[in-house]
Amino acid sequence: MQLKRKVVAFAVLLLLGSADVHAQNDKTELSVEKIMRDPKWIGTSPSNVFWSEDGKKIYFDWNPDGNRQDSLYSVSADGRNLQKVSAKERRSLPAQRGVYNRAQTKKVYEKNGDIFLYDIKSGKAQQVTNTVERESNPAFSHNEQKVVYTKDSNLFAWNIGSGQTVQLTDFKKGRKPAEEGKNPQRDWLKEQQLALLQIVRERKEDKEAAEKQQKLDSPDRPKEIYVEEKIVSSVTLGPNERFITYQLISRPKNAQVAIVPDFVTESGYTEDIKTRTKVGDAQSSYEFFVYDTQRDTAYAVLMNEVEGIYDQPAYLLQQEAKASASASAADSKTKKPEPRAAAIYGTYWSDNGKHAVVVARSADNKDRWIMKLDPATSKLTVLDRQRDEAWINGPGISYGPGAIGWMPDNERVWFHSEESGYSHLYTVNVNSGQKKALTSGKFEVSDARLSDDKKHFYFTANKVHPGEKHFYRMPVNGGEMVQLTSMAGAHEVELSPDEKKLAIRYSYSNKPWELYVMDNKKNAKPKQITNSLTDEFKAYDWREPEVITFKAEDGVDVYARLYRPENAVQNGPAVIFVHGAGYLQNAHKWWSSYFREYMFHNFLADQGYTVLDIDYRGSAGYGRDVRTGIYQFMGGKDLSDHVDGAKLLVEKYNVDPKRIGLYGGSYGGFITLMAMFTEPDVFAAGAALRSVTDWAHYNHGYTSNILNTPHTDSTAYAKSSPIYYAEGLKGALLICHGMVDTNVHFQDVVRLTQRLIELGKDNWELAVYPVEDHGFTEPASWTDEYKRIFKLFEENLKEQK
The missing domain is CATH 2.140.10.30 (Dipeptidylpeptidase IV, N-terminal domain)
Structure with missing residues (x-):
């Protein structure tokens, strides 16, 4: 009987131990569903850091309790007394942005559409304006005796000593009345009235006399500027x-302004944006x-x-x-330069x-x-x-x-x-x-x-x-x-008002942003203020990606992040991630704004993939030549950098050249399309997310800098737009796009879809997200999108059993 009890006890312990091991594995294993949840599961980093005007406190937004919204917190300058700020204190704070006088004793700022003057020593604010209209852009006059601000586009000055407000400009919409009357027929009728009717002449004279007297009585009125x-x-x-x-x-x-239809609305009707x-x-x-x-x-x-x-x-x-060379001498005309x-x-x-x-x-x-x-x-x-x-x-x-x-x-x-x-x-x-x-x-x-x-x-x-x-x-x-700072990574610094302290938001590649404070001295030791990460996030051993360099085909050093599986196999699969925005840096040593993708890359590495994240030509952080390396040809050096990255994976990291995929969003989606269409023998599968398919349909401010304009440089647009190369598709392509994308319009993928249909391509699919703009917000959308991406890679880059 005793033996039986021991056996049963041992079995129970074994089961409990097994359950604990299983629970531990569940806790530390990643999944797409886990990664793409509301980011609060990670913990919320401090943000919007600023000093109190007297330099005694540091304020910041934070959410350690996982509430629906961040709250305002404060900590003393020595790093003590961390606490949530009361609603009363928060409402009493002056606006962060403002303008100081030269002695740094006073500050003017806008808050809730009104202007305030703040005395730093007393900590008291004086309200300068209190109107329904918005006053903005406050500043001190040069002699610092007045506060100058704008209202309805006009400039006003409030005298600090007397409290008097003077309007300095009088901008008016429309044309000057005298200019509006320049019509021969109307002028003739007016002259006829003046010639025939004495009462009209008298009233005109009275009006002019009153206006003249008013100008004499008020000589400081600003000029009317139409x-x-x-x-x-x-x-x-x-x-x-x-x-x-x-x-x-x-x-x-x-x-002509482009329209984006919104199908999922409160009204039940399709509404145009x-x-x-x-x-x-x-x-x-x-x-x-x-x-x-x-x-x-x-x-x-x-x-x-x-x-x-x-x-x-x-x-x-x-x-x-070229045009002059092809034209005859008789046809050539010298244009007057403008x-x-x-x-x-x-x-x-x-x-x-x-x-x-x-x-x-x-x-x-x-x-x-x-x-x-x-x-x-x-x-x-x-x-x-x-x-x-x-x-x-x-x-x-x-x-x-x-x-x-x-x-x-x-x-x-x-x-x-x-x-x-x-x-x-x-x-x-x-x-x-x-x-x-x-x-x-x-x-x-x-x-x-x-x-x-x-x-x-x-x-x-x-x-x-x-x-x-x-x-x-x-x-x-x-x-x-x-x-002044020493920790590897990135530092976002706010100087204290007396410039003796630094409030620092710091992060590393596998450590999200936290708040630190340190003395404004070389080799000073920073003190950590916040600990934002959840136990669930810390339970996983997040990789510190290697920051490597490799030579591009033209000899330029290209920086990249590398994620390697713990037990990499010979001729294994690989995925290349293409960051968005073009002019952005991601192969760095701080916490990425692409934190979901960072976690996804850890997940992919766990599944046996080698992942490469490249700062291709056009990326930020590397100077003018890298920034402008894509001029007149997007999909040129920026794409060849990824082709060279694929070669590196094969030659140095035991990757099968036939099992390389890539993915990215926005500019990254564009590069993915160019890769799948123009380098089909290099990339076996690609996921293009919210991607530009034809640069002639993107915005002016960004695109005209790089490709000029379609009617002046059509060759650059034809070279750079994936829609022209769609016939080259060989591998498996996934396209994902939000239907209310107001940046890269859904029209982009609709046009590409029609092109693929007309070309008879059948190795692609389109996933649409009816309520998503350019940057997704709903965890369900993120989850669905990345499950599809993972499925694409599993089915096309892994050896099928």
């Missing part, structure tokens, strides 16, 4: 309050003006005499040369109020000028011209004016340029035109700002490795770059 139907933007008051500069934007009247124009359609135009309040007149700032404004892009000159369309941004005044600069960009985005402006004469003097036959961009440059500011001597401005091939900091003297590079090397500088005492620059750079972002301090005139 802007027709144009949009007023960037209204800026000069230091002596004489000059006001502004931009007028003309929206195209004949542009207006989205955007297509590349090459009519675009907005820009004008820049100075309003001289002393002379009570407004005049345009023209770029007709600016160096390079008449220079046509190289691709157009080549086309004209200045290219451009937009002027600014104005940026020096702290002493003596100098003003503006930034201009050509509409074709091949030129960016930094120019000195004389507002009294509207004369422009070029200080720096950056020309790129591809397109202007890069960290600190972007698509607008970019980052720019004044040096402490009030004679130089600092800015970013890719002149060296990488985005670096430069200065230029507004008097002598002398330019100087403050940083240099094969790395990029971003997020630059001057210290409050204007003795140093602070910025982020990837100097250590293209896949690491560290925070640096450097003397204002250049010199040693002191690296």
